[in-house]
Amino acid sequence: MTAKAISQEERFYQLIDKEEKIEPKDWMPEKYRNTMIRQISQHAHSEVVGMLPEGNWISRAPSLRRKAALLAKIQDEAGHGLYLYSAAETLGADREELIEELHIGKAKYSSIFNYPTLSWADIGAIGWLVDGAAIMNQVMLCRTSYGPYSRAMVRICKEESFHQRQGYDILLTLCNGTKEQKEMAQDALNRWWYPSLMMFGPKDDESVHSDYSIKMKIKRFSNDELRQRFVDATVPQAEYLGLKVPDKNLKFNAKTENYSFTEPDWSEFYNVIKGNGPCNKDRIKTRREAFENGKWVRDAAIAYAEKQKQNNKNGKQ
Amino acid sequence: MENSKNWPLWEIFIRSKRGLSHKHVGSLRASDAQMAIENARDVYTRRQEGISIWVIESKNITASDPGEQDSLFDPSGDKPYRHPTFYKLPDELKNI
Ligand SMILES: [Fe+2]
Ligand SMILES: [Fe+2]
Numbered sequence: 001m002t003a004k005a006i007s008q009e010e011r012f013y014q015l016i017d018k019e020e021k022i023e024p025k026d027w028m029p030e031k032y033r034n035t036m037i038r039q040i041s042q043h044a045h046s047e048v049v050g051m052l053p054e055g056n057w058i059s060r061a062p063s064l065r066r067k068a069a070l071l072a073k074i075q076d077e078a079g080h081g082l083y084l085y086s087a088a089e090t091l092g093a094d095r096e097e098l099i100e101e102l103h104i105g106k107a108k109y110s111s112i113f114n115y116p117t118l119s120w121a122d123i124g125a126i127g128w129l130v131d132g133a134a135i136m137n138q139v140m141l142c143r144t145s146y147g148p149y150s151r152a153m154v155r156i157c158k159e160e161s162f163h164q165r166q167g168y169d170i171l172l173t174l175c176n177g178t179k180e181q182k183e184m185a186q187d188a189l190n191r192w193w194y195p196s197l198m199m200f201g202p203k204d205d206e207s208v209h210s211d212y213s214i215k216m217k218i219k220r221f222s223n224d225e226l227r228q229r230f231v232d233a234t235v236p237q238a239e240y241l242g243l244k245v246p247d248k249n250l251k252f253n254a255k256t257e258n259y260s261f262t263e264p265d266w267s268e269f270y271n272v273i274k275g276n277g278p279c280n281k282d283r284i285k286t287r288r289e290a291f292e293n294g295k296w297v298r299d300a301a302i303a304y305a306e307k308q309k310q311n312n313k314n315g316k317q
Numbered sequence: 318m319e320n321s322k323n324w325p326l327w328e329i330f331i332r333s334k335r336g337l338s339h340k341h342v343g344s345l346r347a348s349d350a351q352m353a354i355e356n357a358r359d360v361y362t363r364r365q366e367g368i369s370i371w372v373i374e375s376k377n378i379t380a381s382d383p384g385e386q387d388s389l390f391d392p393s394g395d396k397p398y399r400h401p402t403f404y405k406l407p408d409e410l411k412n413i
Contacts, residue, residue, distance in 0.1 A: 008384065025383045079360050086344045096323060301348035302322055308349060
């Protein structure tokens, strides 16, 4: 049985066609590798920077239970960052370099984390909307064609559902509370709604990388498709809370069973991406300081490990 | 960036419960084996996913070459007689 010899390249496209995963040591086109590294590292940066807006409220959570839950959620996000940096490393990317690119403002991360968290209700809105939007995207990515990315997504999705529910639970409590508390919840929804819609990326006809990603089965749905799903899933949840989605044109279309809605202000989106959002500079500064201030710990751990190794060697002789 | 100061990469294997093998769950960075186990505990078993952890430095793993997948695994492809279904036995026979 001699299988017809096929080139590495043919083999790669065959695997993609057959819905088989690409694994780290497989041959892959440079464009696929670079697209994957870019997407996974941006995703990793988003998980890490995403801890900052919420970290702002750990010490001010209204009860010990809320504080423990928020801490657990934020700890999960740190883990998500780690899974994703590891996945990027399987492609030959250097983690230090990726982090350096974030710190010098060259690498992108989700624009939503450049908005401030002004009240406790924002922590509810982030869990419900931001993690909700992330879940939409990540559930799709469980089927992405690159094996390590797909496996990271499966782990992440298992953990995400609690994030969204704890957020909604916060808002549910506020909405059943005093008039002021309900207003606080409404204010949070007003501010987070459109930035959440932006999380799915630009409109399909303006999205630069979409075609290739769909063809290579990196993504399975377009930005607009995911955004529509998110709106359809979220609007009834807002109604349940008794909150109003800040969109006068929001309308349910019984025929398509979809909501029509107002697009976010895309000029704001591009402006935030360019670094001009309310918190961009602060986020990067915080990350950079954390990295620099942790350097002595990393160095000390290495020095200790080396000394132990030396001691073990000497002991054995 | 002093690359020499990077913590090495470790592969993590978790036994989820007694009776099952350790299974690869992912990787992480740690300065030594002990820290790799502690970090793996924090990263991969926050929801009781495991009762035992193995760690091994990634550089110590030797992997087969996917480019040689065909020549490596072909020899088992033409030996159907290794499978029980290869042997067609009369239906009346029981317990075989
Ligand atoms: Fe996450
Ligand atoms: Fe999350």
